[in-house]
Amino acid sequence: xxxxxxxxxxxxxxxxxxxxxxxxxxxxxxxxxxxxxxxxxxxxxxxxxxxxxxxxxxxxxxxxxxxxxxxxxxxxxxxxxxxxxxxxxxxxxxxxxxxxxxxxxxxxxxxxxxxxxxxxxxxxxxxxxxxxxxxxxxxxxxxxxxxxxxxxxxxxxxxxxxxxxxxxxxxxxxxxxxxxxxxxxxxxxxxxxxxxxxxxxxxxxxxxxxxxxxxxxxxxxxxxxxxxxxxxxxxxxxxxxxxxxxxxxxxxxxxxxx
Amino acid sequence: xxxxxxxxxxxxxxxxxxxxxxxxxxxxxxxxxxxxxxxxxxxxxxxxxxxxxxxxxxxxxxxxxxxxxxxxxxxxxxxxxxxxxxxxxxxxxxxxxxxxxxxxxxxxxxxxxxxxxxxxxxxxxxxxxxxxxxxxxxxxxxxxxxxxxxxxxxxxxxxxxxxxxxxxxxxxxxxxxxxxxxxxxxxxxxxxxxxxxxxxxxxxxxxxxxxxxxxxxxxxxxxxxxxxxxxxxxxxxxxxxxxxxxxxxxxxxxxxxxxxxxxxxxxxxxxxxxxxxxxxxxxxxxxxxxxxxxxxxxxxxxxxxxxxxxxxxxxxxxxxxxxxxxxxxxxxxxxxxxxxxxxxxxxxxxxxxxxxxxxxxxxxxxxxxxxxxxxxxxxxxxxxxxxxxxxxxx
Numbered sequence: 196x197x198x199x200x201x202x203x204x205x206x207x208x209x210x211x212x213x214x215x216x217x218x219x220x221x222x223x224x225x226x227x228x229x230x231x232x233x234x235x236x237x238x239x240x241x242x243x244x245x246x247x248x249x250x251x252x253x254x255x256x257x258x259x260x261x262x263x264x265x266x267x268x269x270x271x272x273x274x275x276x277x278x279x280x281x282x283x284x285x286x287x288x289x290x291x292x293x294x295x296x297x298x299x300x301x302x303x304x305x306x307x308x309x310x311x312x313x314x315x316x317x318x319x320x321x322x323x324x325x326x327x328x329x330x331x332x333x334x335x336x337x338x339x340x341x342x343x344x345x346x347x348x349x350x351x352x353x354x355x356x357x358x359x360x361x362x363x364x365x366x367x368x369x370x371x372x373x374x375x376x377x378x379x380x381x382x383x384x385x386x387x388x389x390x391x392x393x394x395x396x397x398x399x400x401x402x403x404x405x406x407x408x409x410x411x412x413x414x415x416x417x418x419x420x421x422x423x424x425x426x427x428x429x430x431x432x433x434x435x436x437x438x439x440x441x442x443x444x445x446x447x448x449x450x451x452x453x
Numbered sequence: 454x455x456x457x458x459x460x461x462x463x464x465x466x467x468x469x470x471x472x473x474x475x476x477x478x479x480x481x482x483x484x485x486x487x488x489x490x491x492x493x494x495x496x497x498x499x500x501x502x503x504x505x506x507x508x509x510x511x512x513x514x515x516x517x518x519x520x521x522x523x524x525x526x527x528x529x530x531x532x533x534x535x536x537x538x539x540x541x542x543x544x545x546x547x548x549x550x551x552x553x554x555x556x557x558x559x560x561x562x563x564x565x566x567x568x569x570x571x572x573x574x575x576x577x578x579x580x581x582x583x584x585x586x587x588x589x590x591x592x593x594x595x596x597x598x599x600x601x602x603x604x605x606x607x608x609x610x611x612x613x614x615x616x617x618x619x620x621x622x623x624x625x626x627x628x629x630x631x632x633x634x635x636x637x638x639x640x641x642x643x644x645x646x647x648x649x650x651x652x653x654x655x656x657x658x659x660x661x662x663x664x665x666x667x668x669x670x671x672x673x674x675x676x677x678x679x680x681x682x683x684x685x686x687x688x689x690x691x692x693x694x695x696x697x698x699x700x701x702x703x704x705x706x707x708x709x710x711x712x713x714x715x716x717x718x719x720x721x722x723x724x725x726x727x728x729x730x731x732x733x734x735x736x737x738x739x740x741x742x743x744x745x746x747x748x749x750x751x752x753x754x755x756x757x758x759x760x761x762x763x764x765x766x767x768x769x770x771x772x773x774x775x776x777x778x779x780x781x782x783x784x785x786x787x788x789x790x791x792x793x794x795x796x797x798x799x800x801x802x803x804x805x806x807x808x809x810x811x812x813x814x815x816x817x818x819x820x821x822x823x824x825x826x827x828x829x830x831x832x833x834x835x836x837x838x839x840x841x842x843x844x845x846x847x
Contacts, residue, residue, distance in 0.1 A: 246744040293729040298743025324455040345470040370630035
C-alpha cells in the first residue's frame, strides 16, 4: 500500500498535472517537475511516450511522437527521475501503456521505478480484468497501481474501488484525452460509489482545461487532473514553456483550493 | 486468468470506458450464436447475398506446371465485394442489429473490410463510418470512392504511420467517444476478447466448406492448407476445422515486405516478440522498449505489426507454420496465377500463392494442397503496374 499518494490529498483538494517526458526534451521535463512542484502540484503524472497511445487525443499523441523522435527511451526517463528525486519531494506517477512496461519486463520495470523514487503508475489499457500481473509486481515494490473508472463503468465501480490503490482516476467523459467545452457526467455519484467501498481519494481527469472546470470537478471529488491543456503549452513554447506552465499550474491550483 | 485466452495470448487490454461494451457484446454473442433463427438468417444472407458456398477450384494448369502436389484454390475472391471479409461483416452487422445498434464503425487496410462493412451497412440500413490510413487511402483510392458510393463516411487517418495499425487505433478511439448506438465491426481475428473468437467463428465457414468440398471431390483431407496472414482472419477461417486433423499442414504466409532482415517488413511471427497492443497479448513487431514498429508491405491488408492471438497460440504449439513471403515473390505469384489460371488474386492472397509455388514442386503427385484465395486482385492492378514501372493511375 503506497502512503505518499493518499497523503498528497491530505491538504485539501489536489491538483495533478500531466506532462509527456522528453517533450520537448528531458532537461525541460526535469525543470517542469521542479517548477510545477513549487507552483503547488500535489502529484505529478509523468507520461512515458508510446508509439500508439490509443487512449489519447491528438494533443498528447503528438507529444508522444515529438518525444520518441528525440530518441527518448524508458531508461532515459528512469535516469531522469533518479536525478529529480535528489531535489523534489512531490509524489510522481508514471502514465504509460501496457507494452512499455511489459516489454521492459514487468518486475524489472516496477523494481527500477521504485528504486528511482516513483510512487505509482497508471496504465489506461490495463482494465480490472487484466491488472493482476501488473498490480502484484507493483505492490511488491510499494508502487500504487492506479485504477480508472469511467462514465460507462456502472456496476463495475464497486469492484474496481474495492481493490484500488493510491487514488481512483475518474474519467470525466467518454472518448480520449483532450480538452472539452463541457463535462456533463454525474461525477458525484461515481465518487460516492467508490467511497462506499473504500475510503480512497478520487481525482477527475479527461477534458479539464479551465480553472472553472477544475474547480467544478474538484468540488465533486478530491482533485483534478490536467494533461492536454498543459501539453498544449509545451507544444506552443517548446523549451521556453516552463514559466508558462508554472503560471498555469499556479492558477489551476488556486481554483481547486478556492 | 482473464477471459478470451488462447494459451498465454488474447485477453482484454482496453480502456475501462470500453469494458462494458465488450462485455455486452460477449453476452449478446453467446445468446445468439446458437440461436436457430439467428443462424438461419445468417445462412440465408451468406448464401443469397454473399454468394456462398464459394468454389473449391482444381487448378489444373498450375498443378501441371509446378509438377508436384495437386493444387486447389478456395475461391473467396468470388464472394460479393470480392473477399472473405464479407463473411465476418454479415455476422457482426446482424449481431449489432440484434443488439439495437444503429451505427457501425470499422478500420480498413486495403479497403476490403471497409467496403464489406459499407456494403452490409447499406443493406441493413445502418449508419457507417470507416477509418483508413491516409497512406492506404492513396494506395487504394478506388476503394475509398467505393465506400462513399455505398453511403459510408471515410475518415483518412493521419496519425502515426497512417496505415492499418493507426486505423485500428483511431477506430478504437472513436468507439470510446460513442458507444451506446455504435458497434465496432473489427475486421480481423484480433483486438480484445470477444472479437478474436467472434471473427474466427464467422470466418470458419471457409474451412467447413473446404472440408466438405474436398471430401466430396477427393474423398480425403488435403495435406496442406495455405493462407496469407496479416491479422489472420482468412487464415484462421481456412485453418479452423482442420486444427484437430493433425495430418493437415497449416501454413500461414506473412508479408516479409522487402525481407525479414530489413526494417521494411510486416512478418510478425518471423521478426516480432511477445507484447500487449490493440487489446490483446500476442506477438508484435516492436523495438526493445516496446514501441510498435512502423511495418511495411506492398500489401495494405497485411501491413499490420501484430497477429491474432489464436495464431500466436498455434505458432507456440507448433500446430501451424508461419513463413515469410517478400513483395517480389508476391508480385511474381500475382502475375503467375493471372497467366496460368486466369485468376487475378489480391496481392494479399498472392503471398500464399507464392509460398505454394515453392512447396508444391517438392511434394508428390498424390498429395493435395489448398490455397485460400482470400480476395480478388482488381484493386491491386494499378499498384502492381506501378511496381513494374508502368505509369498507370486509376
